[in-house]
Amino acid sequence: MTLKRVSQSLLARLIAFGLLLVILGSFARYYLLAKYLREDLTQLVSAQQLAYAEAVAQDIDFKLRERLRLLQRLAATLPQTLLDDPERLGAWLAERHKLNPVFSLGIVVADTRGTVLADYPAAPGRSGGSLAGDPDFTHALKGEGRIGRPKTGLFTGARLLPMSVPLRARDGSVRAVLIGLTALAAPDFLDRISHGRIGESGGFLLVSPADRLFVAAGRPELAMKPTPPSGVNPLHDKAMDGFRGAGVTTNAQGVEEVSAIASVPSTGWFVVARLPTAEAYAPVRRAQEVVIRQSMIAVALVLGVAGFFIRRMLGPLHRAARLAERMTAGELPLAPLPVVRDDEVGLLTRAFNQLLGKLTASQVDLQRMAHHDELTGLPNRVLLADRLRQGLARARRKDSRIAALYLDLDGFKPINDSLGHEAGDIALRDVSARLRAVLRQSDTLARVGGDEFVLLVTDLASREDCAGVTELARRCIEAVAPPLSIKGHTLRVGVSIGIAFGAAHDDPESVLMAADHAMYEAKKAGRGCYRIAEAASSPADTEPLPG
Numbered sequence: 001m002t003l004k005r006v007s008q009s010l011l012a013r014l015i016a017f018g019l020l021l022v023i024l025g026s027f028a029r030y031y032l033l034a035k036y037l038r039e040d041l042t043q044l045v046s047a048q049q050l051a052y053a054e055a056v057a058q059d060i061d062f063k064l065r066e067r068l069r070l071l072q073r074l075a076a077t078l079p080q081t082l083l084d085d086p087e088r089l090g091a092w093l094a095e096r097h098k099l100n101p102v103f104s105l106g107i108v109v110a111d112t113r114g115t116v117l118a119d120y121p122a123a124p125g126r127s128g129g130s131l132a133g134d135p136d137f138t139h140a141l142k143g144e145g146r147i148g149r150p151k152t153g154l155f156t157g158a159r160l161l162p163m164s165v166p167l168r169a170r171d172g173s174v175r176a177v178l179i180g181l182t183a184l185a186a187p188d189f190l191d192r193i194s195h196g197r198i199g200e201s202g203g204f205l206l207v208s209p210a211d212r213l214f215v216a217a218g219r220p221e222l223a224m225k226p227t228p229p230s231g232v233n234p235l236h237d238k239a240m241d242g243f244r245g246a247g248v249t250t251n252a253q254g255v256e257e258v259s260a261i262a263s264v265p266s267t268g269w270f271v272v273a274r275l276p277t278a279e280a281y282a283p284v285r286r287a288q289e290v291v292i293r294q295s296m297i298a299v300a301l302v303l304g305v306a307g308f309f310i311r312r313m314l315g316p317l318h319r320a321a322r323l324a325e326r327m328t329a330g331e332l333p334l335a336p337l338p339v340v341r342d343d344e345v346g347l348l349t350r351a352f353n354q355l356l357g358k359l360t361a362s363q364v365d366l367q368r369m370a371h372h373d374e375l376t377g378l379p380n381r382v383l384l385a386d387r388l389r390q391g392l393a394r395a396r397r398k399d400s401r402i403a404a405l406y407l408d409l410d411g412f413k414p415i416n417d418s419l420g421h422e423a424g425d426i427a428l429r430d431v432s433a434r435l436r437a438v439l440r441q442s443d444t445l446a447r448v449g450g451d452e453f454v455l456l457v458t459d460l461a462s463r464e465d466c467a468g469v470t471e472l473a474r475r476c477i478e479a480v481a482p483p484l485s486i487k488g489h490t491l492r493v494g495v496s497i498g499i500a501f502g503a504a505h506d507d508p509e510s511v512l513m514a515a516d517h518a519m520y521e522a523k524k525a526g527r528g529c530y531r532i533a534e535a536a537s538s539p540a541d542t543e544p545l546p547g
């Protein structure tokens with residue numbers, strides 16, 4: 001029941017409408033903000049990631065080329081006589097290595113058969129060993145230097161990157177092969193991949209697409225591990241096919257990330273700079289949180305402030321409704337409601353007051369019509385009966401009397417008959433006016449029939465007062481007697497009066513009947529006179545009145 005009342009309340013509906021607007025607005029802002037911020041951030045983070053990836057790729061490319069150039073310089077400067085003296089060759093290599101120790105796992109010199117002549121730093125079993133089947137050795141033997149493929153070293157067992165260059169005789173023939181081995185984990189080599197961080201959770205990967213291998217990775221467990229099969233990570237698949245640039249993708253671990261790919265031209269590798277979107281889009285989440293917080297504040301404001309103001313605005317309406325209810329219940333008299341403000345509520349209250357005014361006026365009219373004669377405006381039989389009851393009640397309380405004078409016009413019918421009903425009405429109104437002029441204010445003159453009137457006189461406290469009633473009857477006869485001028489005709493009517501007195505024990509009907517009978521007596525006595533009823537409480541029958 002209470003819920004139904006609330007749902008029907010204008011206040012509740014206005015607040016609900018306000019809340020709906022706030023919530024819809026919040027939803028729209030929440031999603032639009034997220035959408036546009038995400039788009040902008042994707043662009044920004046992609047550009048940033050690409051810049052990182054390119055910088056790292058260039059750095060790695062530079063280091064690789066530098067190493068290859070160094071190896072070529074060594075090959076060009078190595079005194080060929082040392083090839084026949086492994087001990088001195090080893091010392092020469094050690095000297096060079098100390099000057100620039102970039103080949104952390106050693107510089108190896110092998111003759112054209114692949115036999116290792118010397119190495120530094122030395123690896124167990126390498127010197128005197130054979131590199132005959134080694135692809136880097138074979139390649140250099142053909143006269144070309146190259147950066148090899150990452151692999152696990154034959155003698156060192158470490159993950160390394162080999163580089164090989166030929167050592168040529170004066171006639172241009174290959175006399176030996178120089179191989180430089182760099183540990184993938186060597187300092188200042190791929191550390192930007194393995195230790196570089198992007199934000200809190202992002203990092204780098206170095207991929208060799210030809211080997212389908214992670215050469216190095218920020219996550220150590222990925223280093224030298226195969227790349228995911230195609231179909232797992234769409235952006236990785238594109239990168240393997242040669243795409244360079246940035247995009248949003250989901251990696252093999254199911255983590256969505258913004259990734260950028262840049263080439264390492266010297267090896268055909270590529271660097272991936274990756275940042276999980278959970279971190280990249282953190283500002284989006286923060287903005288969404290702000291929107292949610294704002295919305296909660298807006299909801300609180302709508303509930304509090306708007307609720308307060310709407311309540312205030314509708315307050316006069318509530319008060320007016322309560323007043324109207326109490327008037328309807330009869331607890332308050334009907335009265336215009338106070339118009340507090342000049343707004344819609346005031347307009348409604350004013351309209352209500354106008355309606356109330358009309359209602360009250362028609363109620364007064366109805367009341368008047370129910371108690372008055374329409375033609376003369378005099379009280380009718382109903383109101384007379386009431387006044388008669390009141391008069392007798394007062395007589396009981398004050399030990400006084402009342403007198404009823406029953407008046408019947410003489411010779412009225414001929415006016416109707418000769419001049420018409422309208423003339424008769426005029427005569428009745430004129431006679432009423434003359435009789436009214438004779439009365440005291442406390443007397444009641446009522447029209448009780450066609451040409452019959454009753455004059456009620458109350459509070460007759462003394463014998464003189466009672467004697468005054470006959471005097472009043474005489475004045476009535478005199479007042480009616482002068483000729484009437486109706487529609488250019490001079491007409492005469494008279495009046496016969498029957499007087500009956502009433503005291504404490506009398507009932508209204510018997511007093512009226514007594515007066516009526518007395519009036520007939522007056523008619524019989526020749527009209528134009530009054531007679532006093534004997535049956536009712538005439539002053540003669542009762543105890544003498546004081547005075």
Ligand SMILES: Nc1nc2c(ncn2[C@@H]2O[C@H](COP(=O)(O)OP(=O)(O)OP(=O)(O)O)[C@@H](O)[C@H]2O)c(=O)[nH]1
Nearest residue numbers: 408409410411412413414416421422424425450451
């Ligand atoms: N014009 C008019 N006539 C009315 C009205 N009510 C009653 N009458 C008429 O008043 C007349 C009353 O009749 P009577 O009392 O016999 O008339 P009267 O000539 O005074 O006769 P007496 O009383 O015997 O002297 C009737 O003709 C009614 O039709 C009214 O409201 N207007």
